[in-house]
Amino acid sequence: MPIIECVPNISEGTRPEVVSRIAGALSTVAGLRVLDVQSDATHNRSVLTLAGDAAAMRRGIPVLFEEALSAIDLRHHRGEHPRMGAVDVVPFIPIAGVTMAECVALAKDVAADVAQRLELPMYLYEEASANPARKNLEDIRRGEFEGLAAKMMQPGWTPDYGPHAPHPSAGATVIGARMPLIAYNINLATDRLDVAKKIATAIRMSSGGLRFVKAMGIALEDRRVVQVSMNLTNFEKTPIYRVFDLVKREAARYGVAVLESEVVGLIPQAALVHAAEYYLQLEGFASRQVLENRLREE
């Protein structure tokens, strides 16, 4: 049974009753599971974690849009987090038994369907976008809801689906497919913040490091140690073990040892299996050899 994860971000984090009603509506959709709901009042934003196959997503995501658009009006929305739509971002993430290409196709189908039903402009992003200028969420969302009408009139900002003007209360949505994110931190056996910052600079893509690493150096004041805090945005192309070994190597250059690492939240089984394969020099290993995978298969 294929598993796709979907992590919609909606622009509502102060009215729990609204978020509950949306989550409740989703939980009645056949084959769709609501794994998690996190609301942040300061951001005035909620993040839902859904799982199911493509058919369940095709049934469920339009329900999400209908419920959200009936309850959220961005003309009266204030919050610290940037946003452009009532349903702001909808990423589909391949987890098991499904390819990235299938998630891209799903994103396009759902975008076309919702755009037509609700007269909502939709922008494709990440793997679903063929346009390099429209791959990054931040680039598409720049200007936010308030700047959207003007932005949509500029060359290059015609939406992929739906009307060529913002929805009056719901703005526009960014939808697409991406790899699962891994939040991964490495703690160093030192209180020297400059070392953590230098290592972060060395390993992150934006300053010359590994392609799918975002990193910053921070101090863990209470523990008197520092941390290289990271997001790994494609664990298949930039594997966790390569990040770990490189941070360890860079730290050694300053005479600093790695204290420990930590995964925050969820991590795909494959990311850990790849690490075991790497360090154990495992040849010819197939994920079917993981007993639990075999048991689920049949």
Place this chain on the structure above:
Amino acid sequence: MPIIECVPNISEGTRPEVVSRIAGALSTVAGLRVLDVQSDATHNRSVLTLAGDAAAMRRGIPVLFEEALSAIDLRHHRGEHPRMGAVDVVPFIPIAGVTMAECVALAKDVAADVAQRLELPMYLYEEASANPARKNLEDIRRGEFEGLAAKMMQPGWTPDYGPHAPHPSAGATVIGARMPLIAYNINLATDRLDVAKKIATAIRMSSGGLRFVKAMGIALEDRRVVQVSMNLTNFEKTPIYRVFDLVKREAARYGVAVLESEVVGLIPQAALVHAAEYYLQLEGFASRQVLENRLREE
């Protein structure tokens, strides 16, 4: 949903129709899944791999015994593999959401039930046996079917359940609970068989090495390399990464590098996750953080 694996070994490997009938009967048992059936004609023995919860095992294993006893007569059985019973060995193995203690309780329940129904002597082994002289399969089975009547009259060999004499055609069965076995091999970048043999001697329990390792050195003639071929009998107490690092270390003492390692057949997810945790120095990691486990949970 708890998962127990059961790997019964039956003394029939030359009549496929008999093995198919037994597997077929098991596959009709509610909640029981027949994952694999392997027959060996030279050994005249078949190994079935079953999965299910305790209730499914309580329903299914008596069916296995009834079918096997109606078709197999050890008085006419010849084969290279040692055997004492028509159903020779029945291990229950905790895989997920179930403890070893629960598997021990299951083994005792099933043993008592089958012994009474079929008048078959049953010996508990491995974790299900409290008697150190009756933990190892080889010790219990020594003398085989042909020596069983005499052995059962000796002090210390009264069965745990059932009559104090062999079943005329089915002998006796060894039943119990154990950890999953991992078949794990490490190939060395050399054709020196003496190096593989010395390393096997160094790391296996029987000659002073790690408690839950069985090992031998063999030559892979076609590849002109040698292999340390191992069974890891308790991956929680003797983890795979410790075995790998120790073999690598011992090989270095002879100036030999590790070429690669391989897992033959199935391996529990936890064994690989433990390796990733070890090498990545992962602190505070919980198996719930594996995305797939979380998806299965709810």
